[in-house]
Amino acid sequence: MPTPARTRVLPLTLGIGIALLVGCANDDTPTAPVATGASRVSDMHSAAVAQEIRSLAAGRGIGPLERPAPVRPELVRLGQALAFDKILSGNLDISCMTCHLPAFGTGDGRSLSIGQGGTGIGPTRTHPTGAFIPRNAPPAFNLSALEPFFWDGRVVVDEQGHFLTPARQRVNPRITRAFEFGALSALPLFPVLSREEMRAESGNELAKVSDKQAQQVWHLLMERLGRFREYRRMFEAAYPGTRYAEMNFGHASNAISGFLVDRLAFNDSPWDRFLAGDDDALSEVQLRGARNFLTARCSICHNGPALTDNLFHNVAVAQLGPGKGDGASATDDFGRMRETGRPEDRYAFRTPPLRNVELTAPYGHDGAFSDLREFIAHYSESDLKLHAFDASALEPALQGTLLRNFDDILATRDPLLDGVVFDDVTIDEVTEFMKALTDPAARDLSAIAPAAVPSGLPVDGR
Ligand code: HEC
Ligand code: HEC
Incomplete structure (x- = not known):
């Protein structure tokens, strides 16, 4: 006798239920769902569970984060002074660290x-014309584990060792000969060129230089710095055997990178202690969160020791602010497509690392979410969430800038997010796990700011 239809229908219905909950699995996706009430292990602290989580992590390459090789102290000191010195800005009113503040996890809390x-500074900073930078200032933690740099990856070294940057051939061997930290050594060359960030439209000798003449801006900055005996002394101590007159802004840029790499490496979070064998380093909720994170799709993109694949994805984050001049409104930001020209890269941004993420709100390439839990909740039915995005949580000046291009964004959303649905408890648990990625030493960064800088200008972040 054939099986009654009823008993065949039942498993099918269950199957649909599970598919809704976890989305359709593809080859690379473990079929294990984001954990649900039913699959939760009662005693998360058992050694077996800890082992399971460690092996899931290993499967994603999520191991301990190596500390970078020590950087010579003279180079770190020079880089620290330069990073905090407003002398690098056209009108002497902003330093690198004004946007990468110690008190806001090396972002600006905006x-x-x-x-x-x-x-x-920080959340209370204002601009007389209401001008915003188009993107969120990312943290400067663990930069030796990242590359390419910037949200769209526009600074990178290719396989042949060529520096691919917005300044193209102007980042030439004369500039790169001082470089010791790969693509990162090139990064500080760019904020000083940007009129919006540091150089200004007028009021100083750097502003007068045409945008095409990056070399000239860098040259004038070295002239400025060279007027301070203290800087000449610090540069020559940082690069023994080279006279200040023989140096260029590549040396300054490399020093800033050396400072960031050396002073902002953090690899002693509860998660690191857990990986090293301490079964009790994570709370029970954090263990559940870790397991969810590792069995769900999160860790397909947020993988490796720094929890980033260093690749680009569109995870359906709403667009707001002045944008990068893209789209019909010119207030859109096409993200990675700006670099590659490939339509499928539209709205893709580099996967951010997640270490110390608890300390670096707001989140996303444009800071669309000020709350960590909210960003994680966004992944559940992100298509519906995007359509329902609530701009009223943003600062008033940004609320009216929300672009309503939701369907355009969803057209290139990463297929990994298709069908992803999870419940509130799971969101809570994953949020708690994120907090296990905080190195306690990163909570108070006041020691990274120098007491004073050679120019004598005020130091933001003290
Ligand atoms: C006006 C604010 C501002 C100033 C000043 C500024 N930054 Fe940034 N920084 C940002 C923003 C915004 C981004 C992201 C830009 C993007 O991705 O397009 C960024 C990106 C970065 C990154 C990339 C991190 C990553 O994950 O790829 C580093 C490192 C960095 N800045 C260091 C510096 C240094 C060094 C200086 C000084 C030479 C500096 N910043 C000056 C706002 C600022
Ligand atoms: C398809 C790849 C992908 C998947 C899957 C993914 N992420 Fe992300 N994540 C990204 C990208 C890319 C961004 C930045 C997006 C943007 O700003 O437009 C991001 C941003 C974040 C942020 C904000 C970090 C910051 O500094 O701004 C958090 C937190 C986060 N993801 C956690 C998670 C969690 C938890 C999961 C699983 C529920 C997850 N991600 C799944 C790629 C991914």
Whole structure:
């Protein structure tokens, strides 16, 4: 006798239920769902569970984060002074660290940064013309584990060792001969060129230089710095055997990178202690969160020791702010497509690393979310969440800038997010796990700011 239809229908219905909960699995996706009430292990602290989580992590290459090789102290000291010195800005009113503040996890606590011409620091900073930088200032933690740099990856070294940057052939061997930290050594060359971030439209000798003449801006900056005996002394101590007159802004850029790499490496979070064998380093909730994170799709993109694949994905984050001049409104930001020209890269941004993520709100390439839990919740039915995005949580000046291009964004959303649905408890647990990625030493970064800088200008972040 054939099986009654009823008993065949039942498993099918169950199957649909599970598919809704975890989305359709593809080859690379473990079929294990984001954990649900039913599959939760009662005693998460058992050694077996700890072992299971460690082996899931290993399967994603999520191992301990190596500390970078020590950097010579003279180079770190020079880089620290330069990073905090407003002398690098056209009108002497902003330093690198004004947007990468020690008190805000090396970001600025803002959805979008406010550049030169602004006053105040962090969330209370304002600009007389209401100008915003188009993107969120990412943290400067663990930079030796990242590359390419910037949200769209526009600074990178290719396989032949060529520096691919917005300044193209102007980042030539004369500039790169001082470089010791790969693509990162090139990064500080760019904020000083940007009129919005540091150089300004007028009011100083750097502003007068045409945008095409990056070399000239860098040259004038070295002239400025060379007027301070203290800087000449610090440069020559940082690069023994080279006279200041023989150096160029590549040396300054490399020193800033050396400072960031050396002073902002953090690899002693509860998660690191757990990986090293301490079964009790994570709370029970964090263990559940870790397991969810590792069995769900999160860790397909957020993998490796720094929890980033260093690749680009569109995870359906709403677009706001002045944008990068893209789209019909010119207020859109096509992200990675700006670099590759490939339509499928539209709205893709580099996967951010997640270490110390608890300390680096707001989140996303444009700071669309000020709350960590909210960003994680966004992944569940991200298509519906995007359509329902609530701009009223943003600062008033940004609320009216939300682009309603939701369907365009969803057209290139990463297929890994198709069908992803999870419940509130799972969101709570994963959020708690994120907090296990915080190195306690990163909670108070006040020691990275120098007491004073050679120019004598005020130091933001003290
Ligand atoms: C006006 C605010 C502002 C200033 C000043 C500024 N930054 Fe940034 N920084 C940002 C923003 C915004 C981004 C992201 C830009 C993007 O991806 O397009 C960024 C990106 C970075 C990154 C990339 C991190 C990553 O994950 O790829 C580093 C490193 C960095 N800045 C260091 C510096 C240094 C060094 C200086 C000084 C030479 C500097 N910044 C000056 C706002 C600022
Ligand atoms: C398809 C790849 C992908 C998957 C899957 C993914 N992420 Fe992300 N994640 C990204 C990208 C890319 C961004 C930045 C997006 C943007 O700003 O537009 C991001 C941003 C974040 C942020 C904000 C970090 C910051 O500094 O701004 C958090 C937190 C985060 N993801 C956690 C998770 C969690 C938890 C999961 C699983 C539920 C997950 N991600 C799944 C790629 C991914």
